[in-house]
Amino acid sequence: MxxxxxxxxxxxxxxxxxxxxxxxxxxxxxxxxxxxxxxxxxxxxxxxxxxxxxxxxxxxxxxxxxxxxxxxxxxxxxxxxxxxxxxxxSRVNVGPGGVVTGGAGPQRIDDSPGSGFSPEEVDDTLMWRKVIEIGIAEVAAAQGLTAAQRGQLAAALEASRDSDMASYRRLDSQLHLTWAQMTGSPSLVRSMVESRTRANKLLEHIPMIEPNLVHSHEQHQHIHEAILAGDPEAARTAMAEHLEGTAALLRGFLADPQ
Structure with a gap:
């Protein structure tokens, strides 16, 4: 019908x-x-x-x-x-790290929109991430990286790619912080720490979705390659696409339709 x-x-x-x-x-x-x-x-x-x-x-x-x-x-x-x-x-409980808990009788959580986050708070966090993390990717790509720094980037990317569901967000944050460290700016590193802290507070309230993680790994690779190639514009574009994917999920799960 x-x-x-x-x-x-x-x-x-x-x-x-x-x-x-x-x-x-x-x-x-x-x-x-x-x-x-x-x-x-x-x-x-x-x-x-x-x-x-x-x-x-x-x-x-x-x-x-x-x-x-x-x-x-x-x-x-x-x-x-x-x-x-x-x-x-209603929806099933989201456990530590945002992993959905299931089983024969899944617990239920409050289905109020946004899990306590106002639309303004969600939007502000997403805007902060966009400005800070896209800028960091651009600056990192403009640096002349040493062999040691390239090795550090590769190790962080590999750790994130090989992580399991329980450790993914921790290792994902470490990867983003490694990109910030490549800028050589302590202020930008602190800004990335704040960005990831704010984002993770939201991410803890949505489920981890495996196809999204696969997609994120692919986007991480694109960001990584742009930084290594010294291509600031490509790094900006790749980071913007990566952040928008996460933003789409956060808006979907946390946005208040009223």
Whole structure:
């Protein structure tokens, strides 16, 4: 059964932007649909093919996004006759480090939008990150790096890439701090520390999503290569894309639709 015309118009209006973060933006888009009540609790999304067409994304991307939202308790996928993707009222508990806890009887947490963060606080943190971390990537790429510094960068990248879910955010923060250290500016290092501290306070309230981590590793590689190549513009572009992917998830999970 097709969705009502008004509903489909709303879905098209919220469709993810065409960028390098389609998966993350699809998560954000689906969460906006749920939070805004376009698909109310207990009701189902349009059929997969129809929804993917309306959002302008591949069915594979849509399936991945729905799978992650099901793991986080936002939707329930039912198979067979009368099945589909249904919106639920609550989500599963997010444990230490932002890892979703599951099991036979997952605990439930407060479903109030934003987990206590105001829209202004989320936006301010994202803006701070954008200004500080993009600038740091640009400055780091403009430095003449020594062999020892290049080795330090490679080690930090490898540690982040090889991390497990429990240690990912710690090693991700270390990688970003290593980029800041390459600038040679103690002030920029302190600014990166503040940026990561503020970001991690938000990230602790959203689930860790494996496809996003894979995507982040790829983006880390692009930033790393731009810094090593001494290409400030490429470093800026790669960091901006990386931060926007994280921002899309944070806006999706924490934004208040009111």
């Amino acid at each position: 097709s969705a009502p015309q008004g509903q489909m118009t709303a879905l098209r209006a919220i469709a993810p932007a065409r960028s390098g973060n389609v998966f993350e933006e699809t998560i954000e888009c689906l969460l906006q649909i749920i939070r805004l009540g376009i698909i109310p609790p207990g009701q189902r999304f349009p059929p997969e093919r129809e929804l993917a067409d309306q959002l302008g994304i591949s069915r594979a991307t849509l399936r991945e996004a729905i799978s992650e939202l099901q793991s986080a308790g936002w939707v329930n996928v039912r198979r067979g006759r009368g099945g589909g993707t249904f919106v639920t009222k």
